[in-house]
Amino acid sequence: MERQTTTGRVVRVMLLTLVGLFFLFPIFWVLLMSFQTNQDILRIPPSIFFEPTLGNYKALISGRLESTAGVLEIRFMNNLMNSVILAVSSVALSLLLGIPAAYAFARFKFRLGEDIAFTLLSFRFAPPLLVLLPLAIYFQQMGLIDTYIGLIWVYQLITLPLILWIVRGYFEDISEDIEHAYRLDGNGWFKTFLHIAIPLAKPGIAAATLLSFIFAWNNFVFALILASADKQPVTVGALAFVTASGIQYGQIAASIVLSVTPTLLLALYAQRYLVEGLSLGAVKG
């Protein structure tokens, strides 16, 4: 261990606190806002002392937004459900397709292999807005517009390349001889893939899953154009809080808290595997 002077330690703690405050303050402030009425939020100067209210959450969950202009129907819970369905199924489909593909790209040399891998990555180069209009027209003709299947399909543009390229790198880092040893012990290649390659690449798969889930969850523009109200995720649904009688900051804050929660829980859960990945780095002798 390196020995530290007292001043060094104090400076360290101060700097860490500063960085922590800088990153965590917005989240903390949003959390406070979600328990405030619009009047409290808009008061000048702002104060962290207020009478907490659950009104924002109640409005979101009941779907009835009461404002000065009257009662407004919102479908926030429905949007949240859509987000979960879209993000979970897109990531699941991408894992199903992407992990075997990543393994193939990492292990086997085949004609046009590199080109195919690069093409898949290039899906992320083009701005989504560029492909959106033709896509909307095709989807209209194919009857895929405003369907979960259509959206999940389009979401593959976001999630599949990410999973493919991250997991491929992890597969390439696994010594091929571990798989060879397992095969000599009397196992076929599919069992080797299942019992050796996937468990050893688990940290990479966890990282890729988390990242692609976040990207899918946060997607806005695909869902805005290709889905109507009853299929839209929270990102698009939040537009409803910009009402004729003003912007409902309290409800927006509450909806942010609710919509960040699943991603946060997933990140906390996946962290275990991410750390495990660091310790498994010592496989090579």
Added chain:
Amino acid sequence: MATLTLDSVSKVYKAARGKPVLAVDAVDMAVADGEIIGLLGSSGCGKTSTLRMIAGFEDVTSGHIEVGGRMIDNLLPAERNIAMAFEGYALYPPLRVRDNIGFALLRDRQPRAEVKRQVEEIAELLEIVPALDRYPPTISAGQQQRTSLARALIRKADVFLLDEPMSQLEPQLRAVLRARIKDWLITRKMTTVFVTHDQTEAIALADRIAVMEEGVLQQFASPDELKERPANLFVASFIGEPPMNLFEARVDRSRSGLGLAVLDAGGRPAFELRFPAEIAGLADGARVHLGMRPHRLRLGDRAGAVQGIVTSHSWLGDQTHVGVEIGGTECIIVAEGEVPARLGAQIAVEVPLRAVHLFDAEDGRALFHGAEAAS
């Protein structure tokens, strides 16, 4: 536990760009049941490719491999009944050393108590008992290598392949384990092919050694044979420590017996050797490579000795390596015991016929071995 036959096995690696690489060129090898074979050669000579083709990780480009009379070159690795210890160890990281070693036995549903007994037996043999309950990433490279070796040796396979099995071990331990492993292989009649670039290890462990260079099997013979009757110049210069002394020479048959006019690097005459024995087949005036084993040369002023000057002198504790300059050429002589020779002193070197090997100047194939004529 079975025979192994390689029938003109070749391996060509196709490069994405550029010419295909011929890594293994028509190798023929017949390994008897229970025989221990060493594959010896410098890096990139095709020895590991050969091993991997036997294991089934590389396709055979042409030729056939048989184990116990069974053609295996189209079988999956899992179907070949071959055990292998990998150069990079390739241990299963989430399993303890104990389970790594017993993996194949547990998979075959052998009783746990029996597997435990066998694992402990081989762990004791290879001195890894203290590491048994630890995980591979937490033990030393030497222990990992022995674990990998144990995982292969515990199996009941037809053929055992060991890729650089002892490269990470310290010299003392290596010497001890070499003897124990040899004993283990012989008592169980395990057909074994191991790859090494350490010729001491190959000579100590193998019944026969296959010397490879540039994908070609140069010679496949017993260690004795390799030393006494190297098939060509490469084998002669590769086998032996210190390496064979090599000179350019011209055959001189103008008088009776065999005369050799040794040339220096510039092609000028350096010194002459003359042997009374009648040897057939070498034409007068033929250009040859002359090889002389350092262990077979002697210091001493008997008839026919050549005179030289001592240029280096190293006492290794049991023998002395003396470097001698003879007429502009350098030569190493290994003498038993300590030799009281000063640098720059005159010294006489005896060249017995047994020390002499002659190779064709063009293609390097062996023409004559002194040991054959002398015996």
